[in-house]
Amino acid sequence: MYVLGLESTAHTFGVGITDGKDILSNVRDTYLPERGGIIPSKAAEHHYSLASKLIEKALSESGLKLKDIDVIAFSQGPGIFAPLKVSFQVAKYISEKFNKKMIGVNHCIAHLEIARKFTGFQDPVMLYVSGGNTQVITFEDGYYRIFGETQDIGVGNLLDKVGRLFEIKFPAGPEIERIAKRGKRYIEMPYSIKGMDVSLSGIETFIKRIKNSYRIEDILFSLQETVFSMLIEASERAIAYCGKDSFVITGGVAANKRLNEMGEKMCEERKTKFKSIPMEYAGDNGAMIAYTGFLMKDYQQNDLKPKTNFRTDEVKIEYR
Amino acid sequence: MKIMSVGAESKVFLNGNEIIKDRIKKGYRIAELDKKLRISRTKLEFKILNKCYSLGIRVPRPIKLSKSLTKIFMEYLGNKTLKDNFNIKYLNDAAMMIAKMHNRGIIHGDLTTANMIIKGDKIYLIDFGLGYFSQKTEDKATDLFLLKNALKAKHTKVYKRAYRSFLENYKRYSEEYEKIAERLEEIESRRRYIDQG
Numbered sequence: 191m192y193v194l195g196l197e198s199t200a201h202t203f204g205v206g207i208t209d210g211k212d213i214l215s216n217v218r219d220t221y222l223p224e225r226g227g228i229i230p231s232k233a234a235e236h237h238y239s240l241a242s243k244l245i246e247k248a249l250s251e252s253g254l255k256l257k258d259i260d261v262i263a264f265s266q267g268p269g270i271f272a273p274l275k276v277s278f279q280v281a282k283y284i285s286e287k288f289n290k291k292m293i294g295v296n297h298c299i300a301h302l303e304i305a306r307k308f309t310g311f312q313d314p315v316m317l318y319v320s321g322g323n324t325q326v327i328t329f330e331d332g333y334y335r336i337f338g339e340t341q342d343i344g345v346g347n348l349l350d351k352v353g354r355l356f357e358i359k360f361p362a363g364p365e366i367e368r369i370a371k372r373g374k375r376y377i378e379m380p381y382s383i384k385g386m387d388v389s390l391s392g393i394e395t396f397i398k399r400i401k402n403s404y405r406i407e408d409i410l411f412s413l414q415e416t417v418f419s420m421l422i423e424a425s426e427r428a429i430a431y432c433g434k435d436s437f438v439i440t441g442g443v444a445a446n447k448r449l450n451e452m453g454e455k456m457c458e459e460r461k462t463k464f465k466s467i468p469m470e471y472a473g474d475n476g477a478m479i480a481y482t483g484f485l486m487k488d489y490q491q492n493d494l495k496p497k498t499n500f501r502t503d504e505v506k507i508e509y510r
Numbered sequence: 511m512k513i514m515s516v517g518a519e520s521k522v523f524l525n526g527n528e529i530i531k532d533r534i535k536k537g538y539r540i541a542e543l544d545k546k547l548r549i550s551r552t553k554l555e556f557k558i559l560n561k562c563y564s565l566g567i568r569v570p571r572p573i574k575l576s577k578s579l580t581k582i583f584m585e586y587l588g589n590k591t592l593k594d595n596f597n598i599k600y601l602n603d604a605a606m607m608i609a610k611m612h613n614r615g616i617i618h619g620d621l622t623t624a625n626m627i628i629k630g631d632k633i634y635l636i637d638f639g640l641g642y643f644s645q646k647t648e649d650k651a652t653d654l655f656l657l658k659n660a661l662k663a664k665h666t667k668v669y670k671r672a673y674r675s676f677l678e679n680y681k682r683y684s685e686e687y688e689k690i691a692e693r694l695e696e697i698e699s700r701r702r703y704i705d706q707g
Binding site (some may be wrong): 376380381384386415416419422425426427429430431451452453455456458459 | 518519540541546640
């Protein structure tokens with residue numbers, strides 16, 4: 191049995207194919223704005239224009255034909271509406287035309303399932319950090335529950351906003367990391383954590399105010415140290431509170447080496463297992479949608495419409 | 511000295527009839543930030559304990575701060591929690607204390623029945639590790655919201671009756687109950703909205 195998965199919640203259009211055991215293909219293309227942030231309609235246009243080409247590529251990489259596919263899974267949310275609806279419409283079209291079962295997958299749960307697959311961890315706490323999402327998620331009582339999250343903006347979003355103050359191109363994360371390595375002096379920044387929730391927007395406001403008084407290296411160094419400390423602290427609280435034995439970081443911001451180093455150190459100190467997952471599967475991708483679609487293949491879903499605010503704890507987990 | 515518990519940010523030791531709460535070093539944070547956070551949080555917690563104690567709210571009697579400013583010495587109250595020995599009478603008593611705390615702008619930040627200790631026939635509030643000072647209605651309402659969720663999760667069978675009784679007593683001592691109740695409802699509907707997507 192083969193599942194084809196479509197991801198389109200934000201910048202990336204991704205197509206993945208799995209037989210439930212292996213990932214047979216995982217192709218994608220990311221829309222990059224010339225300047226500034228994401229323009230939803232442009233991202234959607236980008237996704238529509240590449241959809242059929244990427245689906246063909248994924249099929250040929252896995253040596254399959256569309257007729258071999260049994261289930262079409264798509265990212266149902268959360269996400270930005272214009273790009274989000276692309277995977278829904280493409281999935282619907284294929285499903286109706288070729289008579290295939292359609293499965294709507296929660297994007298955040300898909301990140302968690304692919305992380306479980308690649309780390310081998312049965313029941314980890316997951317820190318999911320991307321442009322729009324910043325959440326601490328773990329399994330409890332039949333659902334994936336959000337134990338902590340940002341009360342305002344996502345961490346990737348914060349990095350991009352700060353990046354713009356210094357004319358760093360989108361996505362700003364990698365360049366911020368490179369410059370931060372040269373920073374030495376720690377500048378105290380708003381450290382805002384309540385229980386397992388964090389607020390991040392105060393840091394942007396703060397940096398706007400001090401940006402001309404310090405070296406950029408020190409500002410970006412302090413930015414990373416402050417924000418990542420908050421995220422790791424919230425994660426540690428969730429690990430302690432839920433009594434879990436493993437921890438994984440995923441999402442686009444998981445590419446940051448310093449964040450991983452901090453996660454690893456925290457786990458070492460409390461004797462919790464830690465693993466990174468390959469970036470190919472940490473960023474948004476179609477394989478995670480396909481794989482989660484495979485896990486959910488027996489679900490009977492009534493509501494397949496895109497949900498921009500789709501919560502992880504809306505989905506009853508019946509397969510574990 | 512016996513180790514009592516290890517939390518995410520501190521270790522608690524028992525020494526005779528004293529408790530020592532030690533905020534431990536976190537190697538993942540740079541030393542400068544780590545030290546700053548541990549000291550400021552320990553000082554704040556000690557200050558809140560002192561304030562509560564002087565207001566006659568039953569909390570462990572604060573004894574002293576360590577020289578490092580990262581440890582609090584306080585009175586040991588035993589380990590009989592309301593969580594394991596649930597009784598509405600004690601919860602009503604706690605409601606009175608929480609209302610008085612809120613009147614004075616003290617937020618507990620982690621209200622659960624595990625953080626309420628029964629000693630003799632009295633109830634005590636412990637663990638102000640996430641506490642802070644605030645007169646914001648939102649913060650007080652959030653404090654109550656957390657307790658409501660904790661009751662629902664841990665005392666499911668009696669939760670409705672317990673929570674109603676808690677609110678009645680809280681109302682009796684609160685100086686701004688109407689505002690807080692209104693905000694509490696708002697927080698809940700916000701939450702419902704999010705839960706529904």
